Amino acid sequence: MEHQEIRPVPKIPAYKIPVHAVGLLKNPLKAIHQMTTQYGDIFALPLYKKSQIVFVNHPDYVKHFLKDSQDAYSRGKAVKQSAITGLDKFLGNGIFMSDGDDWEAQHKLLKGLFSTTAIESTLPIIEEELGKLTQKWQSQIEQNPLVNVEHDLNILMLRIMLRTQICANKTFDDHAIYEALTGRMEASSVKSLFWFQLKSSLLKPFGKNYQYKKHDQYLAKLENIAFGLVEDLIAHKYQPNGLFQLLLADYEQNKITKTNIRDQFMNFVFAAFDTTATAITWTLYNLAANTNVQQKVRQELQQSLELIPHKHLAQLQLPFLQMVMKESLRLYPPVWSYAREAASDDVVNGFQIHAKSIVVISSYSLHRHPKYWQSGNEFDPSNFEKEQFKGKNFAYIPFGQGKRMCIGRALADYQMQIIVGSIINQFELTTNNNVQPSINANIIIKALEPLRLRLNRITDTP
Numbered sequence: 001m002e003h004q005e006i007r008p009v010p011k012i013p014a015y016k017i018p019v020h021a022v023g024l025l026k027n028p029l030k031a032i033h034q035m036t037t038q039y040g041d042i043f044a045l046p047l048y049k050k051s052q053i054v055f056v057n058h059p060d061y062v063k064h065f066l067k068d069s070q071d072a073y074s075r076g077k078a079v080k081q082s083a084i085t086g087l088d089k090f091l092g093n094g095i096f097m098s099d100g101d102d103w104e105a106q107h108k109l110l111k112g113l114f115s116t117t118a119i120e121s122t123l124p125i126i127e128e129e130l131g132k133l134t135q136k137w138q139s140q141i142e143q144n145p146l147v148n149v150e151h152d153l154n155i156l157m158l159r160i161m162l163r164t165q166i167c168a169n170k171t172f173d174d175h176a177i178y179e180a181l182t183g184r185m186e187a188s189s190v191k192s193l194f195w196f197q198l199k200s201s202l203l204k205p206f207g208k209n210y211q212y213k214k215h216d217q218y219l220a221k222l223e224n225i226a227f228g229l230v231e232d233l234i235a236h237k238y239q240p241n242g243l244f245q246l247l248l249a250d251y252e253q254n255k256i257t258k259t260n261i262r263d264q265f266m267n268f269v270f271a272a273f274d275t276t277a278t279a280i281t282w283t284l285y286n287l288a289a290n291t292n293v294q295q296k297v298r299q300e301l302q303q304s305l306e307l308i309p310h311k312h313l314a315q316l317q318l319p320f321l322q323m324v325m326k327e328s329l330r331l332y333p334p335v336w337s338y339a340r341e342a343a344s345d346d347v348v349n350g351f352q353i354h355a356k357s358i359v360v361i362s363s364y365s366l367h368r369h370p371k372y373w374q375s376g377n378e379f380d381p382s383n384f385e386k387e388q389f390k391g392k393n394f395a396y397i398p399f400g401q402g403k404r405m406c407i408g409r410a411l412a413d414y415q416m417q418i419i420v421g422s423i424i425n426q427f428e429l430t431t432n433n434n435v436q437p438s439i440n441a442n443i444i445i446k447a448l449e450p451l452r453l454r455l456n457r458i459t460d461t462p
């Protein structure tokens, strides 16, 4: 066998580090994208001693870190390394953070929520909540056609998640949950952390130790809500649904504790609604910015509904709409970055990865890699025609890869088709102006200003 020389991962030149460090703190998505253009498919930002952040932007590396060697790369440990964000305290030992046997057990239990039957059972709640929202929009746009779709879709998806996974007929203070969650996420945004670093370094010379506590306040609010729901659950004060039904059964058999229920609630609040809401928001934005594509989606929908009128939108085969949703997830993958900690020394493609290194993949950059995506920044659903997409499995990772891939992806697809389809069937969408929205990337890709679209009611929906 040919002997392969082991090389260190090429390092960012030392004199460039300060400028990249500031860029990463201010806008990590933009900074990583710019660095991948400058330094290629693998490069390292050295930290202390041997440890480093290794950035990769190539399908072969994605395959190595997320699939072939997945057990040697931990997401939970990478999150714990950046404990200052408070994310580790928030997510506890839920499915997102765990590894090994602990993860296996949680995954086995939660998988039950994503069978076809379980997914289809959420339809009445989706329809009820979506119906309320579209009715609200219909009366609202008579006064003002400009709608804050981002906010409204977030609340919609949160309500659907709470009712399908916790209790179908309980009154939740969804606005309070939403505010505590967005406040908590904002408090660990890189921008907040940047200001924290700046303030603490300015105060240090005066002997003051500036503590970063902002996310703790929001976390305390969420904890209150979570433990309130848990106490009422185990006291049988409401009829649980989905996730909470599974967790209550395990709690009553002494398999899990109250804290485990709290942790899983936090993991679902973190992963299960904002992601889908964001995917739907960007899909609607892309359709508003490309009205010819929007018209084609509407035609496909209306033709299918005319052909098989008794079928629900959820059951229709809508290949063009599917391509549109995939293309939106290519350009704006809601979860845009992956981080893993290396458990031990490893070699990938001849490059040395030291134990404890953090590996970072930006799906935002990978999805615009010029070698795989000729359309680059352009919205082009034909990227997902069968022939075009062939061989790009590891160049397209909106839901991840390997066994830690998104457990909720089938549910997300199901919800997206119903919600996008139903909105396009009832409203014509246009953008507020022709300016491409700037991106604000914390953990999820959002527009810098909440996305608003102009809605015009279509009167003759079949």
Ligand code: HEM
Binding pocket: 075, 095, 096, 097, 107, 267, 271, 272, 273, 275, 276, 279, 333, 334, 335, 337, 338, 339, 397, 398, 399, 400, 401, 403, 404, 405, 406, 407, 408, 409, 411, 412
């Ligand atoms: C369009 C919507 C969604 C997107 C783009 C998305 C994306 C992702 C991605 C990229 C990961 C893997 C992250 C990594 O490997 O580091 C992930 C994991 C996860 N997602 Fe989603 N997600 C979506 C919807 C959902 C929904 C609806 C649920 C639950 C109802 C959910 C629950 C989870 C959980 C629990 C994990 C962790 C899985 C594990 O570690 O085994 N997601 N998601």
